[in-house]
Amino acid sequence: MAETNLRVLLRARPEGKVGPEHFEVKEEGLPSPRPGEALLRNRYLSLDPYMRGRMSARKSYAAPVEIGGVMVGQTVAEVVEDPTGTFRPGDIVLGGSGWQRFCCVPVAGLRKLNPEAAPLTTALGVLGMPGTTAWVGVTEMSPPKPGETYVVTAASGAVGGVAGQIAKRMGARVVGIAGGPEKCAFVTGELGFDACVDHKAPDFPELLAEACPDGIDGYFENVGGAVQKAAWPLMNEFGRMAFCGSIAEYEDKEPAPGPNLGQINRKKLSLRGFIVSDHPRAFVEWRRIGSRLVKDGSLKYREDVVKGLENAPEAFMGLLAGKNFGKLVIDLG
Amino acid sequence: MAETNLRVLLRARPEGKVGPEHFEVKEEGLPSPRPGEALLRNRYLSLDPYMRGRMSARKSYAAPVEIGGVMVGQTVAEVVEDPTGTFRPGDIVLGGSGWQRFCCVPVAGLRKLNPEAAPLTTALGVLGMPGTTAWVGVTEMSPPKPGETYVVTAASGAVGGVAGQIAKRMGARVVGIAGGPEKCAFVTGELGFDACVDHKAPDFPELLAEACPDGIDGYFENVGGAVQKAAWPLMNEFGRMAFCGSIAEYEDKEPAPGPNLGQINRKKLSLRGFIVSDHPRAFVEWRRIGSRLVKDGSLKYREDVVKGLENAPEAFMGLLAGKNFGKLVIDLG
Structure with missing residues (x-):
């Protein structure tokens, strides 16, 4: 029996909340590489909040997924066949694409990974796009000075967890915001933030103010909504917000006033x-700096690995609801 | 008869709209210089929008005027008496203080003006604080690149008029926003902006969009409210807002949502x-650069000079309502 390509397609554009009805899981035939492409078998798929934007037709920084098209996403993949001769079958690469078992992508966009250097999933999380996002956001967009208070939202998440640790290394007092006591305990206990406030607490605005007695100098925004509203009046003169x-x-149907x-x-x-x-340069910078910190164990991270591509839609809905705990990755087996 | 000091005091803090009842015009005795101070006779008083903030107890970047205290403001003044010997009687200086005929201020804060170099009032407007504000706001906070669209609000005002001319010199296509056809005609005809949109027009948002067919890359905010609301969705990727x-x-009692x-x-x-x-450095920079442009006539400006200190409250209320046309200055005679 020939192998088939399991794929998750966008069936309909959500207005508001994403549900299973917006996805279609479909078996299709294997794709064939066009000139310059390799055929890859995806091993790990990264699920990230930006994908919600690609499900909408709303204008954004990237084109939306078409109805009936495969959901976008970055993968770590194994090379099945590379007619260009750049990679060998069995090579592990970063840069596969889509919520699907197999893909054909231009070899020019692939980077070979060394499975001995770090767990493969880190290329999608702490050392990949989310980690680099934290690096740019803290060091370039909202650089803290020693002694300042730096607040990180979604602090237990793929971006926030790294952002806070970077700000901490820059000498700031780092306060996280996360959903629920378990995540908060992880943020202070494991990631080493100075404090963490639970945004689900009924008196969250007061708790945040108490956790920031000197106000907020730097703020890393991953969340918006009520969290942003509570932080806004606490900003200090000359504060920086990324x-x-x-x-x-x-998942709001209409953007709320700010x-x-x-x-x-x-x-x-x-x-x-x-x-x-x-910020392509930042990927190079962070790979060099972050790799060293992961290797020596001083940069902490947590992954939330869900097995099976068919579970990607539900896992993604959980991500939007804050149910994941750490960087969300689909293990395609 | 000994001369008296006519002063405008803050009688009460406005909640919302400023009225005559918030001021008190009072004759008092002449002040005497303390050690390090000179006695000055104010000749020109600058009226600026920031003074509204000083009338409120609301937390801001500067302390509020106390009830019964003299309204703050910068003046061009004549030295009456300088016990420190730094200035001679009759010298004209920048740095006098307050809505009042006479003041005693530390000589360390005064700068001698040359009445031959430029009209004295320019030290309060195009070459002074407002001009420097435009310089910092455009060149440092929202620098346009050649060919970009740069929008300036309150374009016929003391800051906006200079801001647009600076952006124009940096190669941008400059679109002003001003209140009424007369101001708009001045902004394009005299100040040389590429276009100007009347925010009082009923279809203002559409007119602004038409005037910015390529969107907005740089935006200089003096106004807020409905003007900001119309500009916000027109901002381009990588846009800069000062x-x-x-x-x-x-004069809003409560800040409106944004x-x-x-x-x-x-x-x-x-x-x-x-x-x-x-940005103290910017005052030095702009004095050097702006003076040259005023001297050669290539930097245009307009002043709205009102005679008589007793008319300052009404003139200030007009400023907040957009009734002035050009930099508002009180001529104390």
């Missing part, structure tokens, strides 16, 4: 939005 | 608030 994402708002912007002027704030793909 | 002030909101901040991330925007007093 806008990386706003996962709490991705804060009055007069404070930007009064407090002389700097707010900077960014997308890591605009 | 937050200098929001005069349309200064835009959802998700666009900062999606469009990778940079928003920077600033107060010119944090």
Whole structure:
């Protein structure tokens, strides 16, 4: 029996909350590489919040997935066949594509991984796009100074966990925000943040203010919504805010109003939005620096690995609801 | 008869709109210089939007005026008596203080002006704090690149008029926003902006979009409110917004909600608030560069000079309502 390509397609665009009805899991025939492409078998698929944006037709920094098209995503994959001769069958590469078992992608976009150097999944998380996002967001968009207070939202997540540890190394007092006591305990106990506030607590705004008695100098935004609202008035003069994402708002049908912007002027704030793909240099920097920290064990990270491609839709819905705990990766087996 | 000191005091803090009842015009005795101070006779008083903030107890970047205290403001003044011997009687200096006929201020904060070099009022406007604000806001906070679209709000005002001319010199296509056809005609005809949109027009948002067919790359915010709301969705990827002030909101009792901040991330925007007093270097830079441009006539400016200190409260209320046309200065005679 010839092998088939299991794929997760976008069946319909969600208005608001994502449900199983927006996906279709389909068996198709194996693709064939076009000139310059290799055939890959995907081993690990990264699930990330940005994918919610690609499900919508709303204008964003990248084109949406087409209806009936395969869901986008980065993978670690095994080379099955490379007519260009660049890779050998069995080579493990970063740069496979899509919520699917097999893919054909241009070899120019692939990078060979050394399975001995670090667990393969780290290429999708702490050492990959999310880790690099943290690196750019902290060091370039909202650099803390020693002694300052730096607040990281979604602090137990793939980006936030690294962001806080970087800010800590820059000398800041780092306060995390996470959902629930278990995640908060991990953020302080394992990741080494100075404090962590549970945004599900009924008195969250007061708890955040108490955790930041000197106000907030740096703020790493992954969340938006009520978390942003609580942090906004705590910003100090000359504060820096990095806008990386706003996962709490991705399923809103209409964007909610935000804060009055007069404070930007009064407090002389700097707010900077960014997308890591605009910073190719940072991938090189962070791979060099982050790899060393992962190797010596001083940079902590946590992965939430879900087995089976067919479980990707449910896992992704959980990600948007904050149910994952650590970097979410699908193990395709 | 000994001369008296006519002064405008803050009688009560406005909640919302400023009225005559918030001021008291009072004759008092002449002040006497303390050690290190000179006695000055104020000749020109600058009226600026920031003074609205000083009338409120609301936390801001500077302490509020106390009830019964003299309204703050910068003046061009004549030295009456300088016991320190730094200045001679009759010298004209920048750095006098307050809505008042006479003041005693530390000589260390004074700068002698040459009445031959430029009209004295320019030290309060195009070459002074407002001009320097424009310089910092454009060149440091929201620098345009050649060919980009740069939008300036309150474009006929003391700051906006200079900001647009600086952006123009940096190669941008400059679009002003001003209140009414007369101001708009001045902005394009006299100041040389490429276009100007009347924010009082009923279809203002559409007109602004038409005037910016390639979107907005740089935005100089003096206004807030409905003007900001119309510009927000027109911002381009990697756009820069300088937050200098929001005069349309200064008389709001409660800050109105602002835009959802998700666009900062999606469009990778940079928003920077600033107060010119944090940039002392810029005063030196702009004095050098701006003076040359005023002297050769290539930098245009307009002043709105109102005679008589007793008219300052009404003139200030007009400023907040956009009734002035050009830099507002009180001529104390």
